[in-house]
Amino acid sequence: MFKLKTLLPASLLLVLPQFANAAANLESSDFVGISFWLISMALVASTAFFFLETQRVSAKWKTSLTVSGLVTLVAAVHYFYMRDVWIATGDTPTVYRYIDWLITVPLLMVEFYIILRAVGNASGGIFWRLMIGSLVMLVAGYMGEAGYINAWAGFIVGLAGWAYILYEVFAGEAGKMASDKAPASVQQAFSTMRWIVTIGWAIYPLGYFFGYLTGGASMESLNVIYNLADVLNKIAFGVIIWNVATTESKA
Numbered sequence: 001m002f003k004l005k006t007l008l009p010a011s012l013l014l015v016l017p018q019f020a021n022a023a024a025n026l027e028s029s030d031f032v033g034i035s036f037w038l039i040s041m042a043l044v045a046s047t048a049f050f051f052l053e054t055q056r057v058s059a060k061w062k063t064s065l066t067v068s069g070l071v072t073l074v075a076a077v078h079y080f081y082m083r084d085v086w087i088a089t090g091d092t093p094t095v096y097r098y099i100d101w102l103i104t105v106p107l108l109m110v111e112f113y114i115i116l117r118a119v120g121n122a123s124g125g126i127f128w129r130l131m132i133g134s135l136v137m138l139v140a141g142y143m144g145e146a147g148y149i150n151a152w153a154g155f156i157v158g159l160a161g162w163a164y165i166l167y168e169v170f171a172g173e174a175g176k177m178a179s180d181k182a183p184a185s186v187q188q189a190f191s192t193m194r195w196i197v198t199i200g201w202a203i204y205p206l207g208y209f210f211g212y213l214t215g216g217a218s219m220e221s222l223n224v225i226y227n228l229a230d231v232l233n234k235i236a237f238g239v240i241i242w243n244v245a246t247t248e249s250k251a
């Protein structure tokens with residue numbers, strides 16, 4: 001019988017060479033392209049790490065780590081494509097970013113719910129409110145950016161969806177449950193996670209504002225900033241969950 005431990009790294013090794021060709025076109029002076037490359041590799045490595053670490057934590061924390069690994073896996077594959085679009089056209093791969101967000105943002109939101117469920121009886125309402133907030137935020141943003149609706153209207157409705165998420169994790173049922181029922185290490189992690197969702201996530205609407213609404217930002221800076229934001233919001237976010245999962249598994 002093959003074990004997960006051997007199967008996962010093996011499958012990643014099989015997948016990787018497929019994407020390696022594109023590197024031939026990467027110019028050594030193309031720092032945005034290089035940042036796409038670096039971050040795709042960091043995402044692949046994080047995926048292997050999170051999946052392997054599921055073996056080390058107690059049963060109720062496994063799902064959290066699996067979800068962290070799914071977030072970085074989905075993002076890694078999008079980064080391979082986005083890197084190619086950038087190298088071929090020098091353009092912002094907006095559609096790929098939104099497809100990536102549409103999958104990874106709900107998964108990141110699920111993390112809040114799963115963590116609360118690991119420490120108590122989290123209601124389904126928490127889950128649904130976080131999902132609805134995410135969908136409103138992303139669908140409105142996409143419709144605004146793709147020109148289906150007025151760009152400002154998309155921005156404002158998108159901001160409202162994000163505000164709804166923030167309300168839920170700070171002051172709503174999720175926030176209250178974390179401060180009333182969770183052990184100290186979980187409270188700490190929950191608190192760091194929601195600050196990431198506040199400050200780290202603010203980078204994307206700022207990109208919409210400066211890159212699209214007012215047109216003040218260059219394609220280069222916009223993409224480098226989005227790429228760095230993803231390191232914080234996807235990899236560092238996962239590491240925080242890994243930290244609380246391993247700490248609580250020992251306790």
Ligand SMILES: *C/C=C(C)/C=C/C=C(C)/C=C/C1=C(C)CCCC1(C)C
Nearest residue numbers: 141155158159162201204205208233
């Ligand atoms: C890994 C990717 C993440 C965490 C992406 C997050 C994206 C956002 C927080 C996007 C937010 C937006 C608004 C708040 C207003 C409308 C425009 C968006 C979609 C860029």
